Amino acid sequence: MRVEGLRFRYQRGDRFALDGMDFGQAKGEAVAVVGRSGAGKTSFLLTLNGIIPNFYRGDFSGEIDILGEPALGKHTFELAQKVGLVLQDFESQLFSTRAELDVAFGPENLGVPREQIAKRIDDALSAVGMEKFRGRAPESLSGGEKQRLAIASVLALEPEILLFDEATTDLDPLGRGQVRDVISSLKSQGRTIIIVDHEPEGLMPADRIVILDRGRIIAENSRDKILCNPEILRANGIRPPEMAELFEGFKLGPAEFDPVKAAEFVRQKGFKPDQAALAKMIAKDEKRERSRGGVLIKVKGLEHIYPNGNQALFGIDLDVCRGDFLAIIGQNGSGKTTLVKHINGLLPATKGGVIFEGKEVRPALVSRLGREIGFVFQNPDHQIFCSRVYDEAAFAPRNYGFSDADVSQRVKNALDLVGLSGRENDNPFLLTKGERQRLAIASVLSADPKVLILDEPTTGLDYTEQRKVMELLAEQNLQGRTIIIITHTLWLVARYASRAVVMARGRKILEGGIREVLSKPEVLKDASLLPPEITRFGLEMGFGFLRVEEAMQSLRSGG
Amino acid sequence: MSDFFAAQESFFRRLHPSGKMAALLLVFVAALLLDDPRYVLILWVIAIPAGILSGAFKLLRRLWPIFLAVALASFVLWAVFTRAGTILISFAGLSLTRQGVVYAGGMSLRLSVMLFFGLVFIASTPIEDLYYGLVNMGLPFPASFALSLSFRLVPIFSESASTILQAQRSRGLAAEGGLVSRFKSYFPLFVPVFLSALRRVDQLSIALESRGFGAGIKRTSFIQFRFSARDFIVLGFCLALAAGFIALRILGLGMVQF
Numbered sequence: 001m002r003v004e005g006l007r008f009r010y011q012r013g014d015r016f017a018l019d020g021m022d023f024g025q026a027k028g029e030a031v032a033v034v035g036r037s038g039a040g041k042t043s044f045l046l047t048l049n050g051i052i053p054n055f056y057r058g059d060f061s062g063e064i065d066i067l068g069e070p071a072l073g074k075h076t077f078e079l080a081q082k083v084g085l086v087l088q089d090f091e092s093q094l095f096s097t098r099a100e101l102d103v104a105f106g107p108e109n110l111g112v113p114r115e116q117i118a119k120r121i122d123d124a125l126s127a128v129g130m131e132k133f134r135g136r137a138p139e140s141l142s143g144g145e146k147q148r149l150a151i152a153s154v155l156a157l158e159p160e161i162l163l164f165d166e167a168t169t170d171l172d173p174l175g176r177g178q179v180r181d182v183i184s185s186l187k188s189q190g191r192t193i194i195i196v197d198h199e200p201e202g203l204m205p206a207d208r209i210v211i212l213d214r215g216r217i218i219a220e221n222s223r224d225k226i227l228c229n230p231e232i233l234r235a236n237g238i239r240p241p242e243m244a245e246l247f248e249g250f251k252l253g254p255a256e257f258d259p260v261k262a263a264e265f266v267r268q269k270g271f272k273p274d275q276a277a278l279a280k281m282i283a284k285d286e287k288r289e290r291s292r293g294g295v296l297i298k299v300k301g302l303e304h305i306y307p308n309g310n311q312a313l314f315g316i317d318l319d320v321c322r323g324d325f326l327a328i329i330g331q332n333g334s335g336k337t338t339l340v341k342h343i344n345g346l347l348p349a350t351k352g353g354v355i356f357e358g359k360e361v362r363p364a365l366v367s368r369l370g371r372e373i374g375f376v377f378q379n380p381d382h383q384i385f386c387s388r389v390y391d392e393a394a395f396a397p398r399n400y401g402f403s404d405a406d407v408s409q410r411v412k413n414a415l416d417l418v419g420l421s422g423r424e425n426d427n428p429f430l431l432t433k434g435e436r437q438r439l440a441i442a443s444v445l446s447a448d449p450k451v452l453i454l455d456e457p458t459t460g461l462d463y464t465e466q467r468k469v470m471e472l473l474a475e476q477n478l479q480g481r482t483i484i485i486i487t488h489t490l491w492l493v494a495r496y497a498s499r500a501v502v503m504a505r506g507r508k509i510l511e512g513g514i515r516e517v518l519s520k521p522e523v524l525k526d527a528s529l530l531p532p533e534i535t536r537f538g539l540e541m542g543f544g545f546l547r548v549e550e551a552m553q554s555l556r557s558g559g
Numbered sequence: 560m561s562d563f564f565a566a567q568e569s570f571f572r573r574l575h576p577s578g579k580m581a582a583l584l585l586v587f588v589a590a591l592l593l594d595d596p597r598y599v600l601i602l603w604v605i606a607i608p609a610g611i612l613s614g615a616f617k618l619l620r621r622l623w624p625i626f627l628a629v630a631l632a633s634f635v636l637w638a639v640f641t642r643a644g645t646i647l648i649s650f651a652g653l654s655l656t657r658q659g660v661v662y663a664g665g666m667s668l669r670l671s672v673m674l675f676f677g678l679v680f681i682a683s684t685p686i687e688d689l690y691y692g693l694v695n696m697g698l699p700f701p702a703s704f705a706l707s708l709s710f711r712l713v714p715i716f717s718e719s720a721s722t723i724l725q726a727q728r729s730r731g732l733a734a735e736g737g738l739v740s741r742f743k744s745y746f747p748l749f750v751p752v753f754l755s756a757l758r759r760v761d762q763l764s765i766a767l768e769s770r771g772f773g774a775g776i777k778r779t780s781f782i783q784f785r786f787s788a789r790d791f792i793v794l795g796f797c798l799a800l801a802a803g804f805i806a807l808r809i810l811g812l813g814m815v816q817f
Binding site for chain 1: 685686687708711715719722723725726727728729730731732733747748750751754755758759762763764765766768769770771772773774775776777778779780781782783
């Protein structure tokens, strides 16, 4: 594949999404394309299978050769047989009532004879390890299975080149692992692959990494060279592997990405934990535990059975204290969201219940409880509906009947806190995803609630935006607000939360201080979760670190 | 709601989709021909076994409040607004006539039974069968596909609408009070539902394009249906039903006489 001088501007776009890209890829090579949101990653992939400029029109120039033939002027359906595209949103890619029919859809469109379609279904499903799911309804599958099915339905067109546009972003760790395994196995079969991903784990199948910024390639090198350069990664919205940060901090040369091997290497170099430094960390943990406030939310024997008969929660007991920064972690479907929706009464308890400040929470109270308990939903687009940023943030205080002067003061405060002041008159729908997420938080903060509940507040954001959101929450927590977040991103939990609850199969399987929870990999494994790299590294060294800085401060070279 | 469209194995499910559509059409013709409730009731008598043969009877039974609401609303409307006939009672300028009440009964049975048969059809026809049937009857594939897909999107939109409503209630939106204030308070719901639908459709069209949709090549089909004895039995039955109702109509029976 060869791309030269690629430029593209969307209709009504104010700048070029792709601005002079030159790119080449050898057959069988896997390349990761990374960069902050809006860098042009998706636009680049869309030009390769002709969606740009056939479907999205705009100013287009440049040349694309795919498998030795010019791609320009070709229809998307012609290119689809050479270049397969897997999207982030797996729900939209599936529309059949039986898995095999989703796989058959592409070949049917191309007029492949029926007997051959049967064989293609077999091949494609076995390539993603889903032979047994042929007759299943896609909507009954887990996220990871759905995305694998979406990959199979692209494979059925037998493309030589496969493009993955953040194919793992919306998945839980279990699903991400499944899809990454599929990508690696496709690569080992000799397919040519381009991956767009925000997480360092997702970049592992790549041979080479290309960094995009404002529609241009600004850096390009072998995977390890790029991953061992934390600075350039951070500057482009990619989270550096924690082992790379550690090795760079200790000037140990190229990083060993596997935490166990890294620990072995570091030990051999003569590094040992300094007991005084560890004691200091333990003392700090204990102090935080002792200074917890009184119980604010009491969950007692909570059970929930959905109208379709599925039991989502089994006897949950949980105390949330004033000033806690609680992370509820677990896979999708483990009951996290169901649990927190009881805290402000969005769901009625089947058995047991929730006490907030001594009063029982009932569904009839939802709209009134919004003043005390703010709830930020997973997808900011399910929340935002006003045509001005100001009105969005003013919605809650207006509902609570504050005077205009009060409303404007509250909106000002809330927008200040999330870094959106000065944007009052902007249209929320033109903000970036990270800004929309922060606006969603502001629109709840403006009611000045005692508790802030956030359902996966960082999903789909790049590293820079993820940190902005989390630092904003940490600041709020410092001011005394109680924070509850649902997430399955454990490095983020390690860095920001004070406590964690681990959910699996509708049950609470572990609860405690953050270090205590993350230092129990065997229990986390039962929830299919893996502690962050730095914690796994630390446990090998004898102490569960939560941040790279902690390891930097407490490891001394004994030589 | 989404489980409603996940058709189970059933007698109707195995029917040729084109034949099933024709059969549905014939039942609708029959329903529209006569308005005497005693005759329309015949269709409800047939509707029960049809519901069982669709394999979705349990789900349909759960929807009885909807059928009742449709039946009651149409009964009241037709009874009040039919002015011809012998007056039974008059009140505040409105009057009920004997024939009007009977006619309203027929109309309410007719509407609810058509709704019931429509749902029997949808519940026993997955979208692939639906567009297969439409293409088979000569409709172009893109149009058939779009039509079928719209059924599939209904539960998805209703799900996102309920999430959005939850989000707004937890920001102090009170969905209480009279009809007007209730409607006004639901207004903010439309914007995000509409936008999330647009976004979804946008992603969906990229996915479709990337899988060769609209290639303009003669499309093949992995699923195949052949007309068999059961199709002819069902079609024959519906044909006889429609013919019988036509005959009654010609004989001047089954119509309310004013």
